[in-house]
Amino acid sequence: MNDHGTGNRRAPAANPSAILAGALIGLGLLGVAAIALRDLTVRAGWVTGSEWLRTVPRWTDRLTWQAWMWPAAIGLIVVGLAMVWLSIRPRRKEYDAVPAAAGLWTRPADIARRCSSVARTQPGVATASTVVGRRKVRVTVGSGGPVDVIAVERAVKAELAQAGTQQRVSVRVRRRATPTVSADGPREETVKEST
Numbered sequence: 001m002n003d004h005g006t007g008n009r010r011a012p013a014a015n016p017s018a019i020l021a022g023a024l025i026g027l028g029l030l031g032v033a034a035i036a037l038r039d040l041t042v043r044a045g046w047v048t049g050s051e052w053l054r055t056v057p058r059w060t061d062r063l064t065w066q067a068w069m070w071p072a073a074i075g076l077i078v079v080g081l082a083m084v085w086l087s088i089r090p091r092r093k094e095y096d097a098v099p100a101a102a103g104l105w106t107r108p109a110d111i112a113r114r115c116s117s118v119a120r121t122q123p124g125v126a127t128a129s130t131v132v133g134r135r136k137v138r139v140t141v142g143s144g145g146p147v148d149v150i151a152v153e154r155a156v157k158a159e160l161a162q163a164g165t166q167q168r169v170s171v172r173v174r175r176r177a178t179p180t181v182s183a184d185g186p187r188e189e190t191v192k193e194s195t
Helices: 019-044 052-061 069-088 108-120 149-163
Strands: 127-132 136-143 168-175 179-182 185-188
Touching: 019 052, 108 127, 108 136, 108 149, 136 149, 149 168
Parallel strands: 136 168
Antiparallel strands: 127 136, 179 185
């Protein structure tokens, strides 16, 4: 059923925490299945030996309570509680809703790429990298010449407004080294940073 425009939408989330425990339990069950197949071949007479799945219950039936069983029991209780917590733990939120488009979600990394792309279109900007935090977006631009920091900031803010976020924007300019030619050949000037 399609509910464009109306209805409740659940935010996309990360994989459940129990995915690793589930995979390990699945591998363990595959191991038990392999032992069961081996026991089946022993019972059919194709392989010599004793059936392991019959031997284990007989061995545990002869066990009596010993001191090492206390830590083992406590450890198994802790593992059981941890597995219960993993199964009911809420999944981590990885996406943010885009208010301008219903049903559209984006990641902070995607917003950072968009901001970097917009910053690179500004005059004088050679490279751009962006880090998106919860409250602040930091854009670092590389340039070999003058850069209009206010224009870069406005462009990034406009891009953030399209994505529906209202974080503060800070722009940092890194002056890129420019090669100069001398009698000894090309050499790079020292890198100067400014904010």
